[in-house]
Amino acid sequence: xxxxxxxxxxxxxxxxxxxxxxxxxxxxxQLYQIVLKMFRVFLLSFLxxxxxxxxYAQDHIHFEDVAEELAFNFVHHSPPTKERHTHLMMGxxxxxxxxxxxxxxxxVCGQGATWDAENFxxxxxxxxxxxxxxxxxxxxxxxxxxxxxxxxxxxxxxxGDSNNDGFPDLFINEFxxxxxxxxxxxxxxxxxAVSSGLSDNRFGSSCSWADLDGDHQLDLIVSHYLKIExxxxxxxxxxxxxxxxxxxxxxxxxxxxYDALYRNTRDGKFEDVTKKSGILDQPPRxxxxxxxxxxxxxxxxxxxxxxxxxxxxxxINQGEFRxxxxxxxxxxxxxxxxxxxxxxxxxxxDLNRDGRLDLFVANYFNETNTFYSQKQPLLFLDTTDVIxxxxxxxxxxxxxxxxxxxxxxxxxxxxxxxxHVNDLMEELGRPEPFAQRPQFYRNVRGRFQxxxxxxxxxxxxxxxxxxxxxxxxxxxGRPDLAVLDLNSAAALLRNDSxxxxxxxRLKLIGTTSNRSAFGATIxxxxxxxxxxxxxxxxxxxxxxxxxxxxxxxxxxxxxxDWPAGGTQTFSKVPTDRSFVIVEGRERLWTLTSESLR
Amino acid sequence: MTPSSKGFRDLIRLTIVAVVLVTGIxxxxxxxxxxxxxxxxxxxxxxxxxxxxxxYHEYLRVHPEDAxxxxxxxxxxxxxxxxxxxxxxxxxxxxxxxxxxxQKLKAQLxxxxxxxxxxxxxxxxxxxxxQADGELHFHLARIYDRLGKNLSALTQVxxxxxxxxxxxxxxxxxxxxxxxxNRFPEMISPLRESLRRHPDDRLAQxxxxxxxxxxxxxxxxxxxxxxxxxxxxxxxxxWLEQALLAKDQGEMELAEQSLNRALKLNPELLEARLLHCExxxxxxxxxxAREELKPLYQQERxxxxxxxxxxRAAAFSGDQDLAEQLTRELSHLLEAP
Numbered sequence: 001x002x003x004x005x006x007x008x009x010x011x012x013x014x015x016x017x018x019x020x021x022x023x024x025x026x027x028x029x030q031l032y033q034i035v036l037k038m039f040r041v042f043l044l045s046f047l048x049x050x051x052x053x054x055x056y057a058q059d060h061i062h063f064e065d066v067a068e069e070l071a072f073n074f075v076h077h078s079p080p081t082k083e084r085h086t087h088l089m090m091g092x093x094x095x096x097x098x099x100x101x102x103x104x105x106x107x108v109c110g111q112g113a114t115w116d117a118e119n120f121x122x123x124x125x126x127x128x129x130x131x132x133x134x135x136x137x138x139x140x141x142x143x144x145x146x147x148x149x150x151x152x153x154x155x156x157x158x159x160g161d162s163n164n165d166g167f168p169d170l171f172i173n174e175f176x177x178x179x180x181x182x183x184x185x186x187x188x189x190x191x192x193a194v195s196s197g198l199s200d201n202r203f204g205s206s207c208s209w210a211d212l213d214g215d216h217q218l219d220l221i222v223s224h225y226l227k228i229e230x231x232x233x234x235x236x237x238x239x240x241x242x243x244x245x246x247x248x249x250x251x252x253x254x255x256x257x258y259d260a261l262y263r264n265t266r267d268g269k270f271e272d273v274t275k276k277s278g279i280l281d282q283p284p285r286x287x288x289x290x291x292x293x294x295x296x297x298x299x300x301x302x303x304x305x306x307x308x309x310x311x312x313x314x315x316i317n318q319g320e321f322r323x324x325x326x327x328x329x330x331x332x333x334x335x336x337x338x339x340x341x342x343x344x345x346x347x348x349x350d351l352n353r354d355g356r357l358d359l360f361v362a363n364y365f366n367e368t369n370t371f372y373s374q375k376q377p378l379l380f381l382d383t384t385d386v387i388x389x390x391x392x393x394x395x396x397x398x399x400x401x402x403x404x405x406x407x408x409x410x411x412x413x414x415x416x417x418x419x420h421v422n423d424l425m426e427e428l429g430r431p432e433p434f435a436q437r438p439q440f441y442r443n444v445r446g447r448f449q450x451x452x453x454x455x456x457x458x459x460x461x462x463x464x465x466x467x468x469x470x471x472x473x474x475x476x477g478r479p480d481l482a483v484l485d486l487n488s489a490a491a492l493l494r495n496d497s498x499x500x501x502x503x504x505r506l507k508l509i510g511t512t513s514n515r516s517a518f519g520a521t522i523x524x525x526x527x528x529x530x531x532x533x534x535x536x537x538x539x540x541x542x543x544x545x546x547x548x549x550x551x552x553x554x555x556x557x558x559x560x561d562w563p564a565g566g567t568q569t570f571s572k573v574p575t576d577r578s579f580v581i582v583e584g585r586e587r588l589w590t591l592t593s594e595s596l597r
Numbered sequence: 598m599t600p601s602s603k604g605f606r607d608l609i610r611l612t613i614v615a616v617v618l619v620t621g622i623x624x625x626x627x628x629x630x631x632x633x634x635x636x637x638x639x640x641x642x643x644x645x646x647x648x649x650x651x652x653y654h655e656y657l658r659v660h661p662e663d664a665x666x667x668x669x670x671x672x673x674x675x676x677x678x679x680x681x682x683x684x685x686x687x688x689x690x691x692x693x694x695x696x697x698x699x700q701k702l703k704a705q706l707x708x709x710x711x712x713x714x715x716x717x718x719x720x721x722x723x724x725x726x727x728q729a730d731g732e733l734h735f736h737l738a739r740i741y742d743r744l745g746k747n748l749s750a751l752t753q754v755x756x757x758x759x760x761x762x763x764x765x766x767x768x769x770x771x772x773x774x775x776x777x778x779n780r781f782p783e784m785i786s787p788l789r790e791s792l793r794r795h796p797d798d799r800l801a802q803x804x805x806x807x808x809x810x811x812x813x814x815x816x817x818x819x820x821x822x823x824x825x826x827x828x829x830x831x832x833x834x835x836w837l838e839q840a841l842l843a844k845d846q847g848e849m850e851l852a853e854q855s856l857n858r859a860l861k862l863n864p865e866l867l868e869a870r871l872l873h874c875e876x877x878x879x880x881x882x883x884x885x886a887r888e889e890l891k892p893l894y895q896q897e898r899x900x901x902x903x904x905x906x907x908x909r910a911a912a913f914s915g916d917q918d919l920a921e922q923l924t925r926e927l928s929h930l931l932e933a934p
Contacts, residue, residue, distance in 0.1 A: 311931055328924045328928055329920065329921065329924050331905075331908075334901075336902075338901030338927070338930075339902075366779040366780050376913060379909075383879060385845050391810060391812070391845050394781060394782075394811055394812065429755065430780075430783070431783060450813075
């Protein structure tokens with residue numbers, strides 16, 4: 001049991017928008033920065049270089065799996081049935097969060113289960129697992145202490161402060177009974193899905209917290225994949241010559257289920273507002289990925305659902321929980337060839353730095369992952385091939401996708417997990433491997449290069465990749481990755497890249513906006529960042545911003561658009577440091593060495 | 598009966614006998630000591646169709662059970678009278694060793710006569726009975742391909758190559774079918790096999806470049822195109838592929854130049870036109886794209902790629918009404934199975 005939490009430390013090191021750093025003389029600060037930089041370069045070349053047998057060349061992006069070393073020993077459990085029931089091939093989500101507010105991001109892993117097809121229930125149910133990060137040096141399994149109990153098959157995770165008490169809560173969208181773990185603030189959780197109204201046993205997929213009605217409370221978006229009921233769980237086979245092989249059923253020909261919206265009614269309860277929202281006015285779709293952003297820039301949150309084998313949907317917020325579906329009209333429902341693709345994970349961000357949010361959807365084998373570039377407000381163009389993301393992605397089946405600026409050059413890169421849904425394709429004469437290599441796409445000024453073969457030995461081994469979450473577990477200012485493959489051990493990829501530029505870590509706390517500050521946008525003159533309560537496929541990134549800036553940017557000017565409507569600016573914020581920004585306060589608080597090496 | 602009518606009948610009889618005798622004598626004189634069958638073959642060799650038919654016919658009248666010669670006769674007839682050839686083939690009994698070849702020829706003739714469903718039915722029966730060989734599987738694959746039954750066609754072409762790996766044309770068909778399923782990496786092996794047998798086949802060369810490009814092997818795609826001789830470059834599809842490769846490599850200027858050459862060779866090449874509009878849109882020239890797409894609307898309104906692009910161009914150039922109308926049409930197409 002955790003006895004004492006260390007609150008995010010704040011000191012009096014104050015910056016305001018007019019004066020920049022007020023408490024430390026600027027020349028001293030510059031000296032400090034230079035020494036810090038020299039120390040980091042020295043440390044990297046002295047420690048990391050010899051360990052890996054080489055000194056890193058400039059521009060090197062490199063990840064090392066340190067899961068075993070740090071006792072992050074989660075193993076996903078999803079044994080396939082003889083008939084290859086669909087949900088056992090979909091994997092579970094992974095989430096990064098500082099649940100105990102000690103300044104170090106912890107990791108929660110969704111767990112699968114054994115499927116008893118005859119009785120339409122799971123056997124060998126296990127709890128989803130929680131790992132506490134002990135100052136970046138070790139992970140401790142605190143599942144039991146936290147009060148997590150055995151559950152069905154975990155799919156999507158959504159992490160956010162649902163009751164604005166400062167402690168993040170966890171929603172798990174299951175194939176089976178959903179879970180809502182309310183953070184008690186003492187290292188334990190209370191599971192309240194039933195009493196909160198979020199209990200539901202449909203085949204859920206990704207989900208996300210978001211304040212959809214601007215009442216500063218986090219509402220919940222829940223995507224559903226298929227409508228599977230007892231006695232109606234379809235299984236499929238394919239034949240090759242005389243060989244009949246079980247395969248995962250093509251989703252387009254299985255009954256889909258409607259996605260759902262839940263309004264936070266502030267009393268620990270949630271009201272199902274799906275009907276009111278307009279979602280039921282459209283045909284249901286086979287949803288897998290969800291991303292929430294303010295796509296039209298009107299300060300309320302919209303959401304996009306990546307659907308499997310049917311057109312994707314872009315739901316634009318019209319206020320009061322009414323949404324209009326704009327997928328086709330916006331150009332984000334299908335690809336450049338007019339084809340519906342099999343969408344899995346989805347991310348959004350301004351990846352080409354043109355000031356507008358783009359979308360990147362992970363798709364099926366022999367399809368490209370698709371990049372929708374927003375060229376005008378709510379008008380997107382599929383530029384996948386032109387920016388180099390088409391051809392390398394076609395011979396892969398992608399699921400998880402994460403945006404991160406691995407080399408801190410100010411250009412957001414893409415990490416993609418691949419792996420088939422069918423393990424027996426080769427028996428059908430189809431050279432589509434079950435396990436596939438993950439990919440890393442480096443963003444070179446808006447054009448992407450597949451540099452997977454240069455990113456370390458972890459990338460050389462094919463895996464059945466599913467979900468991933470971004471975090472900086474060792475607080476070295478470089479974004480790391482927690483990765484969950486199907487039916488395999490999890491990985492923790494430490495980012496050992498040589499930084500090209502500077503980082504700036506920011507933690508936003510909403511006051512008039514929701515406390516998690518989901519929906520806020522941080523802007524500089526030439527870049528922007530935003531976060532919400534889900535990411536990629538079934539997963540959730542750490543709710544901290546790790547911004548990358550070019551090497552000549554020792555200080556930056558920031559503008560923050562808060563979801564409640566306010567805007568704040570901060571001048572000459574020094575890079576390579578970490579700050580907490582509280583909505584409406586003119587000062588920045590430095591996250592102290594408690595959370596930094 | 599009167600004496601005069603009896604005399605007349607005798608006269609007729611005599612005339613017939615005389616004609617038969619004369620014909621026999623003439624034929625005997627012309628054929629020397631050769632058999633009817635040999636004479637039929639000689640006539641066929643000499644391209645004397647009428648005579649050959651007469652000899653074959655006469656031979657088969659005498660030897661109606663000779664299935665080999667009936668098949669031979671049908672093969673001969675198939676060159677100029679498919680229907681009669683089919684009739685002859687139908688008379689070959691199933692218990693003869695020539696029956697299977699007869700069925701293959703029958704299927705071929707149905708196909709040539711445009712009776713695809715008869716051809717399909719015939720071969721399917723043979724396949725069902727396990728009586729098909731590589732050629733028949735390949736034939737069935739080609740029929741399925743033309744009927745748009747691509748998955749069945751792929752199964753059959755695989756069976757054809759299993760039975761007979763030397764069916765060189767089957768490799769190309771397999772690759773083209775795989776392209777229809779976007780299974781590009783799988784195209785590479787059959788295309789290489791095809792090119793090993795026909796190194797100068799430009800369709801195979803071009804598809805190999807496409808397969809490499811779509812599989813992310815851009816360098817090999819470039820090398821394949823580079824290796825195509827000058828005379829094969831006078832083909833709009835070559836320049837279209839060159840443009841697509843340049844686009845994937847981010848070389849937009851080269852893409853546009855290649856596309857202009859493709860469109861110069863064939864201004865009607867839809868894929869090239871659409872790619873041109875795509876490049877215009879990437880450059881932000883939405884109105885130009887819309888104007889270029891506009892005249893194609895009536896002809897291409899059931900083409901999802903066209904509709905999608907036209908809707909984008911309309912939306913980006915501010916024509917909201919047109920964008921909405923096109924989106925509705927696109928939506929209907931997408932909801933179709």
